[in-house]
Amino acid sequence: MAVFTPLTEPQVAEFLSRFDAGSLVSLEGVPAGTENTTFFVTTDRRELVLTLFEQGEHEELPFFVELLDYLDEHRLPVPGPLHDRDGVALHTLADKPALLFPKLPGKSPLAPNLAQCRELGDTLGRMHVVSRHFPGHRPNPRDLHWLLPMHHKVLVYLSPQDQALMKDEVEIYQGFFGDAPALPQGALHGDLFRDNTLFDGDRLGGLIDFYNGCTGDLLFDLAIVINDWATGSDGRLDAERHDAILAAYLARRPLTPAERDAWPMMLRLTALRYWLSRLLVVYVDPPAHDLTPHDPDQFLTILKARLEHGALPLPEVSE
Numbered sequence: 433m434a435v436f437t438p439l440t441e442p443q444v445a446e447f448l449s450r451f452d453a454g455s456l457v458s459l460e461g462v463p464a465g466t467e468n469t470t471f472f473v474t475t476d477r478r479e480l481v482l483t484l485f486e487q488g489e490h491e492e493l494p495f496f497v498e499l500l501d502y503l504d505e506h507r508l509p510v511p512g513p514l515h516d517r518d519g520v521a522l523h524t525l526a527d528k529p530a531l532l533f534p535k536l537p538g539k540s541p542l543a544p545n546l547a548q549c550r551e552l553g554d555t556l557g558r559m560h561v562v563s564r565h566f567p568g569h570r571p572n573p574r575d576l577h578w579l580l581p582m583h584h585k586v587l588v589y590l591s592p593q594d595q596a597l598m599k600d601e602v603e604i605y606q607g608f609f610g611d612a613p614a615l616p617q618g619a620l621h622g623d624l625f626r627d628n629t630l631f632d633g634d635r636l637g638g639l640i641d642f643y644n645g646c647t648g649d650l651l652f653d654l655a656i657v658i659n660d661w662a663t664g665s666d667g668r669l670d671a672e673r674h675d676a677i678l679a680a681y682l683a684r685r686p687l688t689p690a691e692r693d694a695w696p697m698m699l700r701l702t703a704l705r706y707w708l709s710r711l712l713v714v715y716v717d718p719p720a721h722d723l724t725p726h727d728p729d730q731f732l733t734i735l736k737a738r739l740e741h742g743a744l745p746l747p748e749v750s751e
């Protein structure tokens with residue numbers, strides 16, 4: 433159960449009265465989610481999602497509102513936050529920052545089919561085409577600049593072999609990305625795992641949970657997607673899902689030669705990024721609640737598979 437801050441119906445009814453969104457009919461706490469408190473709110477006009485921000489950088493919230501507004505204006509399937517009658521999206525409720533969103537249709541796919549993979553690749557490609565012109569700025573908080581200091585914090589918890597692997601990898605990324613030409617920049621989702629998408633059958637209902645959103649290398653976003661969406665249980669890439677996502681993505685946004693060169697290394701870097709963030713949650717900074725943390729070893733397995741087998745060839749896309 434992840435309703436960290438309970439709300440009463442009168443509290444939510446009063447909150448809703450600032451918006452042009454109808455009157456409260458029902459309120460339901462959402463058990464999924466580990467970071468924020470989420471409620472499904474039904475009014476006499478529409479279905480909404482109310483999010484209370486429990487942790488993290490509250491000063492970053494205006495960036496997320498700006499990003500979601502921008503993507504929504506560009507017709508990407510994201511929950512564009514509702515603005516109240518004065519044009520304000522970000523409010524305070526029960527002493528927590530609060531945002532109200534449209535409820536998007538669908539469920540997160542655990543085993544996405546190829547049509548869903550194509551849909552995701554196409555949408556991410558469209559998003560990256562428009563996000564290159566997004567005017568906001570929030571440096572990627574999980575890129576190499578973060579890996580460098582943070583990996584030292586977990587080395588003590590690792591076997592000698594895994595310590596060596598992590599240290600060697602970070603050093604290799606430093607050498608590679610330090611010398612590599614700049615990669616195309618834009619706004620990223622930053623955590624586009626399957627559980628941050630909703631599908632209604634094969635139709636993408638929406639991308640959610642933009643709270644890792646930032647600006648940086650677009651390739652970073654794509655590598656996160658491939659490592660989560662197109663990996664088998666042994667950590668190896670699943671060629672069919674890989675090709676379905678990438679063919680659809682590349683048809684929207686071809687990679688530059690520098691991105692093609694960096695691709696195998698970016699798959700490794702983003703695998704290590706999640707191995708490390710999950711290790712930090714388990715050993716260094718466990719959350720107050722007792723929800724089971726994600727398994728760090730899953731991304732160690734993925735990293736080892738990328739090292740052993742490399743990347744798959746990128747699909748050919750006719751221009």
Ligand SMILES: Nc1ncnc2c1ncn2[C@@H]1O[C@H](COP(=O)(O)OP(=O)(O)OP(=O)(O)O)[C@@H](O)[C@H]1O
Pocket residue numbers: 462464465466467468469470481511533534535536537627630640641643
């Ligand atoms: N706009 C939306 N439309 C429909 N469902 C939504 C929407 N936003 C959130 N949800 C539902 O609420 C759940 C929790 O939302 P969210 O992922 O934002 O919370 P979180 O605490 O940040 O979770 P996480 O553990 O993924 O970081 C989602 O898994 C999804 O089922």
Ligand SMILES: N[C@@H](CCO)C(=O)O
Pocket residue numbers: 623625706709710726
């Ligand atoms: N997607 C992340 C958790 C949320 O940031 C993970 O799987 O570790």
